[in-house]
Amino acid sequence: MHGSIEQGMSQTHGNTHIRHFLVRLPRSMEEVWPAVADAEGLSAWCTPVDVLEPRLDGMVALRDLGAGRITAWDVDRVAEYTVEGGGRLRFHLERDGERGSTLRFTHEYQGEGATETEWRNRFERLIEQLD
Template sequence: MTRGIEEGVTETREDGTRVLHYLLRFPQPVENVWAAVATSDGLGGWLAAAEVFEPRLGGAVTLRGIGSGRITAWDVERIAEYTVEGRGRIRFHLEPTRPSGTTVRFTHESPRDEDPGWRQRFEHLSAYVEGTP
């Protein structure tokens, strides 16, 4: 099993869109994981430099090498969703787990069929959240 990633990624198709679901578990609290997936510094630490990042519903986001789009769902410390032109929608849904961990239900909806490399990216996320990027 990849560090922090629960086995059993699922893939479905909905109206020609590829939908990937991952279940990620971290021993760190929600606020630490939130900082990694929903802040400019956090995203830059494991995914891509956030050249533009407006942390609010409808805010602009530009991730270097990935593309530009909007924040299409935003519920502080629970849901961060980014829709990037040509790349689809990525969604992080955070849930606290006992005693102090975090479960992330991650979804990527994309019109593309190629492997987006999420497993490797989640390795970087796990290391970032652990404080050893």
């Protein structure tokens, strides 16, 4: 199984933008979890991480996206970071067959955010890292 990226629906409500991606990954949820939920894992493909306290309401500082709090935390399933300036980033993992997993990513933000191309490039790095 190889990874793939599907652009989901993008929406705008007033000044709030919501972007969705569906990323199919060739590894189990447990193997993917560190890539979205620990500092070393996120730094390897997404953005350098200065702080990540792995718990609900823990502090998080994502260098290119902003600093804030962990607003959802369900080990091996959901990590959500709400950061000032970068909005809300939600990583939701689901099983996909016997060995794979699906990452449902949502980025909700106001004003200018990372472009679709920037996120697609990040997810391509994640797939390469896990392949």
